[in-house]
Every structure is written in structure tokens, then in C-alpha cells.
Amino acid sequence: MDTRFGNTDARGLYMDVTxxxxxxxxxxxxxxxxxxxxxxxxxxxxxxxxxxxxxxxxIDGKVVHTDVLEEIYAGIKEMYGTNIPVPR
Numbered sequence: 001m002d003t004r005f006g007n008t009d010a011r012g013l014y015m016d017v018t019x020x021x022x023x024x025x026x027x028x029x030x031x032x033x034x035x036x037x038x039x040x041x042x043x044x045x046x047x048x049x050x051x052x053x054x055x056x057x058x059i060d061g062k063v064v065h066t067d068v069l070e071e072i073y074a075g076i077k078e079m080y081g082t083n084i085p086v087p088r
Contacts, residue, residue: 064088
């Protein structure tokens with residue numbers, strides 16, 4: 001009879017238990033993956049902070065690729081017989 005029980009505990013220790021044997025394997029756990037908390041604490045977002053400037057692409061807003069959408073919607077209209085307008 002082969003009844004398996006596998007479990008990983010908080011230390012990264014994996015145990016595979018059957019009636020015949022117990023296998024224990026260690027997993028590599030990196031405990032230093034999070035940065036230290038800021039000494040200043042959480043600061044509210046400042047919309048006037050311009051240390052990193054936004055590109056013109058981001059400032060201008062969304063770009064609607066009408067030519068691509070028209071081609072996609074034409075295929076959908078033909079395939080399903082719908083008449084949904086292309087969003088503008």
C-alpha cells in the first residue's frame with residue numbers, strides 16, 4: 001500500500017512520508033528578500049514631486065490604435081454577423 005503524505009513547513013523542510021520510508025529534503029530559503037523599512041515611515045504621494053519626470057507618452061494619455069481595432073472588428077463582424085461599432 002502506497003499512501004503518500006507530502007508537506008512543506010515554514011522552515012522549507014519537505015517531508016515525503018510513505019509506509020516504507022520517510023524522505024526529508026531541505027529547500028533553499030532566502031530570508032533576506034525584503035528591504036528594511038524606511039526610516040522616514042510611509043509618506044503620502046506628492047503630485048508635485050518631479051524627481052522622476054514622466055515621458056510625453058505617459059503625459060499625453062491613452063493612444064487608440066483605430067486602424068488595428070477596425071481590422072479586428074471587421075473580422076469579428078464577418079465571423080459572428082455582428083454590427084458593433086469600433087470604440088473611439
